[in-house]
Amino acid sequence: MSQTFYKKGFLALAVSAALGVSAFAQADIKFGVAGPMTGANASFGEQYMRGAQAAADEINAKGGVNGEKIVLVKGDDACEPKQAVAVANRMVDQDKVAGVVGHFCSSSTIPASEVYSDAGVIAITPGSTNPAVTERGLSAMFRMCGRDDQQGIVAGDYIVDVLKGKKVAVLHDKDTYGQGLADATKAQLTKRGVTPVLYEGLTRGEKDFSAVVTKIRAAGADIVYFGGLHPEAGPLVRQLREQGLKDVKFMSDDGIVTDELVTTAGGPQYVDGVYMTFGADPRMLPESKAVVEQFRKSGYEPEGYTLYAYASVQTLAAAFNGAKSDKGEDAAKWLKANAVKTVMGEKTWDAKGDLKVSDYVVYQWDKDGKYHQLEKQK
Amino acid sequence: MDGIFLQQLINGLTLGSVYGLIAIGYTMVYGIIGMINFAHGEVYMISAYLAAISLALLAYFGIESFPLLILGTLVFTVVVTGIYGWVIERVAYKPLRNSTRLAPLISAIGISLILQNYAQISQGAKQQGVPTLLAGALKVDIGTGFVQLTYTKIFILIAAFAGMAVLTYIIKYTKLGRMCRATQQDRKMASILGINTDRVISYVFIIGAAMAALAGVLITMNYGTFDFYAGFVIGIKAFTAAVLGGIGSLPGAMLGGIILGISESLFSGLINSDYKDVFSFSLLVLILIFRPQGLLGRPLVAKV
Numbered sequence: 001m002s003q004t005f006y007k008k009g010f011l012a013l014a015v016s017a018a019l020g021v022s023a024f025a026q027a028d029i030k031f032g033v034a035g036p037m038t039g040a041n042a043s044f045g046e047q048y049m050r051g052a053q054a055a056a057d058e059i060n061a062k063g064g065v066n067g068e069k070i071v072l073v074k075g076d077d078a079c080e081p082k083q084a085v086a087v088a089n090r091m092v093d094q095d096k097v098a099g100v101v102g103h104f105c106s107s108s109t110i111p112a113s114e115v116y117s118d119a120g121v122i123a124i125t126p127g128s129t130n131p132a133v134t135e136r137g138l139s140a141m142f143r144m145c146g147r148d149d150q151q152g153i154v155a156g157d158y159i160v161d162v163l164k165g166k167k168v169a170v171l172h173d174k175d176t177y178g179q180g181l182a183d184a185t186k187a188q189l190t191k192r193g194v195t196p197v198l199y200e201g202l203t204r205g206e207k208d209f210s211a212v213v214t215k216i217r218a219a220g221a222d223i224v225y226f227g228g229l230h231p232e233a234g235p236l237v238r239q240l241r242e243q244g245l246k247d248v249k250f251m252s253d254d255g256i257v258t259d260e261l262v263t264t265a266g267g268p269q270y271v272d273g274v275y276m277t278f279g280a281d282p283r284m285l286p287e288s289k290a291v292v293e294q295f296r297k298s299g300y301e302p303e304g305y306t307l308y309a310y311a312s313v314q315t316l317a318a319a320f321n322g323a324k325s326d327k328g329e330d331a332a333k334w335l336k337a338n339a340v341k342t343v344m345g346e347k348t349w350d351a352k353g354d355l356k357v358s359d360y361v362v363y364q365w366d367k368d369g370k371y372h373q374l375e376k377q378k
Numbered sequence: 379m380d381g382i383f384l385q386q387l388i389n390g391l392t393l394g395s396v397y398g399l400i401a402i403g404y405t406m407v408y409g410i411i412g413m414i415n416f417a418h419g420e421v422y423m424i425s426a427y428l429a430a431i432s433l434a435l436l437a438y439f440g441i442e443s444f445p446l447l448i449l450g451t452l453v454f455t456v457v458v459t460g461i462y463g464w465v466i467e468r469v470a471y472k473p474l475r476n477s478t479r480l481a482p483l484i485s486a487i488g489i490s491l492i493l494q495n496y497a498q499i500s501q502g503a504k505q506q507g508v509p510t511l512l513a514g515a516l517k518v519d520i521g522t523g524f525v526q527l528t529y530t531k532i533f534i535l536i537a538a539f540a541g542m543a544v545l546t547y548i549i550k551y552t553k554l555g556r557m558c559r560a561t562q563q564d565r566k567m568a569s570i571l572g573i574n575t576d577r578v579i580s581y582v583f584i585i586g587a588a589m590a591a592l593a594g595v596l597i598t599m600n601y602g603t604f605d606f607y608a609g610f611v612i613g614i615k616a617f618t619a620a621v622l623g624g625i626g627s628l629p630g631a632m633l634g635g636i637i638l639g640i641s642e643s644l645f646s647g648l649i650n651s652d653y654k655d656v657f658s659f660s661l662l663v664l665i666l667i668f669r670p671q672g673l674l675g676r677p678l679v680a681k682v
Contacts, residue, residue, distance in 0.1 A: 040605050042503035174652065201652040205611040207601040210389040211646040211654075218382040218647075231505055235601050242515065243385075244526040263507035266602030 028068035029326060031056070031316055032091040033309070034075035034084070034102030034112065035127075040205070040231040041079050043258045044104050044305055048126060049074060051302065051309030052101050054295065055343075059313070065320045070313070073097055077108045084108035088115035097121060098326050099316040101309055105229075106130030107176035113141045122328035122335075124315055126308035129254065130180045134353040140332035142349055144312045145279060146358030148177070151253060152184025154360040155277045159185075159223055160192040162362075163249055163275075169198035169221035171212065171236070173228030181253050182227030197221055202232055213239045216248070224248055229255040234264025234271075241270055251275040257304040259369065268369030280359040281373050282307040282344040291343050311342035318342075381523025386647035387640065392531050392600075394639020395538035399593035400616035401623065401631035402545065403463075403586030409562045409626035410582050413479065416486040417466060419613015420493035421587050425459040425594030426604040427501055430508050444512060448533075448595075456591045463587025464580055472576070490609075497606035507603045534596045541592045542632050545585065549628060558582060562626070622662050624675020633673060637661075 033052045037045035049072075056070040064070060073095045077084035084103055091097045092115055100116055100123040103109040109128035116123045117138045124142040125133060131147050159165040168189055172182035179201065186196055197219040202209055213236070216224060224240065226233055233256045240248060250273070257278050265271050283292050288307055295302040302310075318340045319331035332353075339348045348356045363371045400422055407415045432454040436447055470485045515528040549555035560568040561578045569575045597612075598604060615638065623634025641661055646654040671677045 038498055038503040039607060040505060043505070045503075200646075200650060203611075203655065205607070207597070207603065207608075208389075208393050210393070211386055211643040212651050214382060214385045214389060215647050215651070217385075231603070231605070234505075234603055238602065242526075242528050242530075244515065244517065244524075260505050264505050264603040266507055266510050 028071060029065050029320070030071050030073050030095055030097040031313060032073045032075050032095065032097040032100040032102065034077055034087050034091065034100060034108075035104035036079040036108075037074060037076035039078035039080075041104065041229055043260045044127065045076065047258070047302075047304045047306040048101065048104065048309040050295075050300060051126070051306040051311075052313045054291070055310040055313035055317075058291075059317045065317045066324065066326065068326075070317065075100075075102065077103050077105075077112070079105040079108055081107050081111050084112040085115060088112035092116065092119040092121055098320065099123065099328065099331065101126060101312040101316065103128065104305075105175065105177055106133055106180065109133050110136075110176065113138055116328075117141065120328045122316065122319065122331045124312045126312045127254070127305045128177070130176050132176070132180075138353070140328050140353075142315070142332075142335060142353040143355060144308045144315065144344075144347075145254070145355070146360055147354060148181040148184045150358050151277050151360050152181055152186075153188045154362070155181075155185045155225065155251060155253065156188025156192060158275070158277070158362050159189060159225065159251065160194055163223055163251070165189075165194060165223035165249070167197045167219065167221045168194055168223045168225060169216045169219060170196040170200075171198075171224065171226045171228075172201050173204050173226075173232050174201040175204060175228065177255065178226075178228035178253075180227070182225070185225055185227065196225075202228070202236070204228075204232060206232075207235050209236050209239050210243065212236075213243050213245070216240070217243060217245060222248060224250050226250070226252045227255075228252070230258055230261040230264050234261055234266070237274060238265045238270045249273070249275065251277075254278040257363075257371070259303065261365070262369035268365075268367055271365040271369055272367040274365040276363050276365075276371070277360050278363055279308075280361050281363075282311075284373070285343075285345055287341075287345050288343045307343050311344045311347070314342045315340050315347070381520045381525055382647070384520060385523075385525045386643050388525065388527065388531070389647070390640035390643030391636060392534050392639070393643060394619075394636035395535060395542075395632075396593045396597055396635070397612070397616050397619045397639050398632040398635025399538055399541060399589045399596075400612060401620040401635045402542075402589045402628065404617050404620040405623070405625050405627060405631040406558075406582050406586050408620070409628075410558065410565075410579055411471070411475075411482075413471070413482045414486070414617070415471075415583075415586070416483065416613075417470070417489035417493060418586065418590060419609035419616070420490045420497075421459060421462060421466070421609070422590040422594050422612060422616075423497060423604070423606060423609030424462055424493060425455050425587075425591035426598045426608060427497055427506070428455045428458050428591070429595045429598045430506055430604075433508055433511075447511065448599075452592070452595055455595050456588045459587045459591035459594070460584040463583040463590075466587075467580055467583040472579075494606055494609070501606065503606065505603055505605050508598055510602060511599055528600075530600050534600055537592065537596055541589060545589065546628065548585075554581060618658065618662055621672055622665060624669075624672025626676070627672070627674045630672055630674035637673075 035045040035048045060069045075087035104127045106128040122140040126144045129148045170186045172179040319335040323330040323334040365371045403418045432451040470489045471482045474481045512529045518525045619634035619638045620631045623630030642654045645657040
């Protein structure tokens with residue numbers, strides 16, 4: 001009796017799982033939104049979706065793209081390169097998207113972009129900053145953000161000029177994004193005459209960094225720079241403080257731009273004083289005022305990459321509208337020749353697909369667990 | 379002794395004692411039914427969520443003193459996680475008791491996926507956190523430097539070793555322990571002698587889950603953050619510890635955990651943290667070449 005019960009149970013489970021893959025109804029023009037919708041970095045995926053959806057709603061209300069309504073297709077890569085390729089293939093083959101907003105982790109964006117390129121689909125990433133994203137000669141891969149070789153220079157200069165770092169420990173998470181950025185920062189530090197006293201990698205998914213923290217203590221570092229994301233940055237800064245390194249300054253990057261940093265660090269008292277580099281806050285621009293107010297009215301603070309995703313959808317829509325075509329190649333060609341008015345201001349792209357102007361600045365977290373853009377110091 | 383070296387040793391010991399607690403679940407289940415319970419890491423993950431829920435509940439009722447908080451959380455988490463362990467065995471493994479050896483293995487992977495997705499859907503994919511319970515640290519000056527021992531770490535060491543001691547006592551000196559050992563040696567013979575082996579197997583799953591729950595509470599206290607995927611990495615490490623110490627052997631699991639923790643900590647402290655896992659697994663390979671049964675495991679004897 002119980003045997004058949006289990007068998008039936010499993011059968012029912014299998015059937016319901018199969019039904020879960022529901023086919024989308026016939027849509028007008030489909031944009032994929034790909035990023036970590038689940039997993040440790042899911043908060044960035046949520047920022048993407050919120051921003052993209054709001055932009056799509058607004059554009060649809062104004063007449064859509066070439067008279068067609070935008071329908072968003074969500075793709076979850078969980079920041080896993082393998083899953084990113086699977087998501088990319090599904091979007092291209094099954095959903096037949098015209099353009100993609102994504103992905104988030106550079107290690108996911110790079111392999112996925114090959115799939116989009118082969119299929120002639122235009123892609124724009126709101127958050128992947130590794131140089132290799134646009135350095136491989138793909139004709140329809142764009143960015144809404146800066147590059148790590150630019151970000152690393154800003155971080156390195158800030159450490160030397162403002163924080164007056166003498167002994168800098170550079171850490172990374174051994175991922176394409178984190179290590180690439182740590183390398184860029186290290187290069188800039190070395191160029192400015194500060195050779196890092198420590199250069200090491202952590203393992204993503206682990207929580208115990210006490211061995212590395214003790215090593216930082218042994219090296220006598222006065223500044224720790226971490227290239228990586230908040231699930232590791234939080235415990236790292238907490239363990240630094242817990243091992244008595246209260247005066248060591250902690251600096252990180254645009255991978256920790258989420259309130260969840262406070263959660264992963266175990267409280268605002270640990271993130272107090274943490275520095276990070278990120279694009280100049282788009283929420284402070286006059287162009288974004290109306291959109292930001294709308295988000296706040298709905299009870300959502302458009303932090304981090306929300307407006308980047310918003311601007312990415314605007315850019316795709318403008319490119320298809322401008323090219324008067326639904327082909328990715330035409331849209332890409334148009335985008336490289338024309339400027340787009342986005343929620344983040346007017347943007348132009350170079351032949352590689354990078355922004356012509358990027359604007360990294362330094363932020364600092366306060367004792368209430370909020371981050372603020374610091375005044376430009378010279 | 380150098381302060382830094384001693385600090386690394388303590389870092390490793392704390393990490394290792396927690397690996398050991400989780401490894402117990404792998405090793406006991408393997409010892410008794412010869413199967414690797416791949417869902418065990420997820421049991422630990424569930425216990426971390428339970429610990430956070432319990433802390434929130436206790437705080438809601440206005441309990442603020444640390445001993446009461448931690449005691450309440452431990453009891454709640456251990457009991458509920460124990461129930462999870464029991465249910466998992468009932469649903470996923472017991473119906474497959476007499477099928478091929480691979481069937482429960484696949485079932486375990488299935489349970490592991492189900493638990494991950496269950497936690498993700500019911501609690502959200504976000505990072506979860508608990509506030510610091512036990513702030514402060516002990517600073518001990520030693521020779522050329524100092525050792526910084528957070529109170530949380532001291533508590534972890536004491537709790538982990540107490541947990542292991544209680545378990546060793548149960549297995550060695552109580553009737554339940556005797557039944558476990560008898561079932562492990564020869565399940566058929568034990569059942570002929572009147573031991574309800576099915577029930578013993580259930581107990582073993584409950585004990586394993588309870589130890590994972592202890593580890594879950596301790597880790598949650600120490601790092602303050604976890605997510606639905608937290609069971610994966612630590613599950614692999616604990617499984618490695620169980621194999622290192624000799625799978626099926628209880629003291630082996632504890633020893634394996636501690637060796638793994640210390641070797642990771644010392645290697646990343648003295649040489650390079652990039653390759654600490656490479657080092658740990660090389661160590662495992664080396665030990666398995668010279669002692670295939672693990673450090674404290676019994677050599678395999680063909681049953682006649």
